[in-house]
Amino acid sequence: MKLRWFWCLFLWIFVVSISHGQEREQYVILISLDGYRYDYTERFQPENLLKFIKEGTAAEAMIPSFPTKTFPNHYSIATGMKPENHGLVNNAFYDSKKDKIYSIRDRDIVEDGYWYGGTPLWVLAEQHGIKAASYFFVGSEADVQGVRPSYYHNYDAAITNLTRVTKVFEWLELPEEERPRMITLYFSDMDDIGHAYGPDNDQQLAQKLEKLDRELGALFEGLKSFDLDINVFIVSDHGMVNVPKQNLLNLDLITDGIAARVVNNGAMAHLYLENPLEKEEVMIKLSKREGPFQMVMVQDKKYYKNVDTYADRLGDILIMPDLGFYLATTPDMIKYQNRSGLLKTDVFGEHGFSPEYREMGAIFYARGPRIKSSLVIEPFQNIHVYPLIASILSLPIPDGIDGSLHVLQKILKDDK
Numbered sequence: 347m348k349l350r351w352f353w354c355l356f357l358w359i360f361v362v363s364i365s366h367g368q369e370r371e372q373y374v375i376l377i378s379l380d381g382y383r384y385d386y387t388e389r390f391q392p393e394n395l396l397k398f399i400k401e402g403t404a405a406e407a408m409i410p411s412f413p414t415k416t417f418p419n420h421y422s423i424a425t426g427m428k429p430e431n432h433g434l435v436n437n438a439f440y441d442s443k444k445d446k447i448y449s450i451r452d453r454d455i456v457e458d459g460y461w462y463g464g465t466p467l468w469v470l471a472e473q474h475g476i477k478a479a480s481y482f483f484v485g486s487e488a489d490v491q492g493v494r495p496s497y498y499h500n501y502d503a504a505i506t507n508l509t510r511v512t513k514v515f516e517w518l519e520l521p522e523e524e525r526p527r528m529i530t531l532y533f534s535d536m537d538d539i540g541h542a543y544g545p546d547n548d549q550q551l552a553q554k555l556e557k558l559d560r561e562l563g564a565l566f567e568g569l570k571s572f573d574l575d576i577n578v579f580i581v582s583d584h585g586m587v588n589v590p591k592q593n594l595l596n597l598d599l600i601t602d603g604i605a606a607r608v609v610n611n612g613a614m615a616h617l618y619l620e621n622p623l624e625k626e627e628v629m630i631k632l633s634k635r636e637g638p639f640q641m642v643m644v645q646d647k648k649y650y651k652n653v654d655t656y657a658d659r660l661g662d663i664l665i666m667p668d669l670g671f672y673l674a675t676t677p678d679m680i681k682y683q684n685r686s687g688l689l690k691t692d693v694f695g696e697h698g699f700s701p702e703y704r705e706m707g708a709i710f711y712a713r714g715p716r717i718k719s720s721l722v723i724e725p726f727q728n729i730h731v732y733p734l735i736a737s738i739l740s741l742p743i744p745d746g747i748d749g750s751l752h753v754l755q756k757i758l759k760d761d762k
Contacts, residue, residue, distance in 0.1 A: 372716060372738050373576040375514065375529045375569075376467070376731075378423070378483065379558070380416060381537025381697070383545055383585035384408070384707030390552050394563035395711070398580070402713025403721040403757040407704075408728050410584045412649050413614055414706040415698045416537070417450055419583035419728060420484035424530075425464030426732025426749035430650040433463040434484070435659045437698075438610045440618050442658040447609055457500070459489040463655075465744050467735055468495040471528040474741055479517050481510040482532035497526060507533055507561040514565065518572050528739060533558060540586040540695040545705070547691070577714025577738055581731060586695040587705040589672045593638075594682055597673040600635055600665060604628055609661070611673045613698025616661035625662050638668040649700065669699050718757050730754050 384407035387395055411422040411429055415437045418429035425432045437450050441461075448461055455461065462485050468478035472493050479497035480486035486498050497517060499505075510531055517526050539554040562580075569576055597615055601608050606628070607618040619628060625643055632641045642648050642664045650660055667673055674682060682694075699706055708728065713719075716738050729749035736743050737751055737758075 370575045370715075371527060372714075372740070373518075373527045373529075373574050374735050374738055375531065375576060375578045376423075376483070376735065377531045377562075377565075377578065377580045378420060378533070379536055379580060379582045379709070380532065380534045381540045381584065381586055381695075382582035382709050383536075383540070383705070384709055386536065386551065386555060387709070389548070390555050392555055392559035394559045394566060395580070398562075398566060398578075398713050399711050401719050402578075402711060402717050403719070403723060404712075405710040405723050405725060407707035407725040408581060408710040408731075409725050410701045410706055410708050410728055412701055413698050414584040414701055415613075416583050417484050419708075420532075421462065421464075421466070423581055423583070423728050423731050424466040424468075424483060424485055426729050426743075426747035427464045428651070428729060428748050430652045430660065431463065431655055431748060433461060433656050433659065435650070435656055436610055436614065436616065439616055439659045440607055440609050440661065442618075448659075453500075457487045457489075459491070462488050462490045464490075464747070466490055467732060468498075468528055468530065469493045470736060470741050470744065471739060472496065476528055476739060476741070477524065477526040478528040478530075479514075479526035480530040481513055483530035486530060495526070495528075503534060507535070507558070508564065511561060511565045511568070515568050518569075518574065518576075528735075533561075536582075537586075542694065543691055544588040544693040544695040545586040546588055546693070575715040577712065577716050579731065579735065580709065580711040581728070582708040583728075584697040584708055585704075585706045586697050587670055587699065587703070588693050589670055589696045591682060591692045591694075593671045594674045594679055595637060595639060595667055595671055596676060596679055597665070598676045600632070600637070600639070600673070604631065606662070611675060611678065612696055613667060613672070615665040615673050617663040617665065618661045619663070622662050628663060632663070632665075638671045639673070640666050640668075642666065666699075669703050669705070672696055712757060716758055716760070718759055721757060723754075723757065726753050734758075 410419045417437050418434045421434045429435045440447050466485050469490050471478040478495040480495045482501050487500050535558045543550040605620040609616045644660045730753040732749045733743045733751040734754040
């Protein structure tokens with residue numbers, strides 16, 4: 347009897363050890379839908395996204411990092427760090443060490459690893475022997491820590507969504523030793539249309555989302571043909587709010603007479619004072635210029651909580667308009683009044699405001715063999731996506747990130 351019990355126990359241990367040894371490798375595809383506000387899916391009922399959500403997990407909203415701009419938030423998702431900790435503190439900012447302004451339209455700067463802190467997911471993967479691929483994602487074109495994805499493309503808005511989708515299939519068809527297990531994709535459609543017409547123009551948004559949803563449906567359908575454990579994450583970087591044309595504020599008039607370098611506009615401007623010791627005097631001077639905007643000293647840590655690591659990039663004073671107002675330079679004021687550029691109607695869209703505003707809310711949807719189905723979770727900060735994806739790929743989570751695996755671990759199927 348004891349001998350039979352021994353052999354049964356031995357057989358059980360053998361079977362369990364074999365089954366664990368044969369666990370399939372996990373794949374992750376991280377998709378960004380730039381400017382996709384948290385409420386678009388409920389409002390417009392896109393067929394393929396709704397099916398995706400039903401079969402996976404969705405958050406009521408995902409909370410962006412401050413400021414709610416494209417580059418800072420994509421890189422926060424990619425690194426698990428807040429902008430003041432990873433270095434991309436805005437879409438545009440001044441760096442005194444380089445004596446240059448970071449601009450998202452400057453190709454040399456965008457591809458220079460100097461500007462990017464943290465360890466992006468594709469770098470983490472490559473450092474631990476997992477090939478990564480990117481058809482656009484902020485930072486993926488730069489040599490961060492001397493590493494780029496094994497496969498990547500420099501950003502080109504003219505490349506169609508279906509071309510990007512097709513390339514994902516090609517990557518997944520590669521031999522196992524060449525095949526990327528960490529893939530990023532980026533689509534700008536909803537940000538483009540939101541800026542042009544504002545987030546309340548149902549006709550324009552619905553038309554654009556219907557096309558995007560069909561293209562995502564093609565991706566979802568194509569992934570079914572691969573005998574791979576593919577976990578798909580769909581996120582956005584920020585939401586969008588209406589800005590009526592009459593809500594333009596002339597930034598040049600607000601900062602007139604201030605001895606400072608003024609960088610950025612829209613929902614926030616950074617002031618880099620020629621004499622930082624004059625902050626108090628400048629604040630008094632600015633406070634006399636009334637309007638729907640506020641001035642905040644960076645050192646007060648009201649928005650950027652860490653003002654030490656990248657202090658030279660943050661500047662001395664932030665000028666921030668109220669929700670739905672827009673800081674514009676004098677040339678921009680003329681452009682918008684004449685309806686040139688992006689402005690198509692008397693109302694356009696903008697983001698970059700405090701993430702406390704619900705309108706800035708983003709999305710988080712996930713589906714795959716490791717993800718629970720039919721689950722809806724409460725809003726959470728976007729810095730927590732990073733440790734979740736790292737965990738699925740069995741990658742070590744770096745020390746010093748702002749995100750925590752604990753926040754999203756509950757969506758994993760093996761979590762009790």
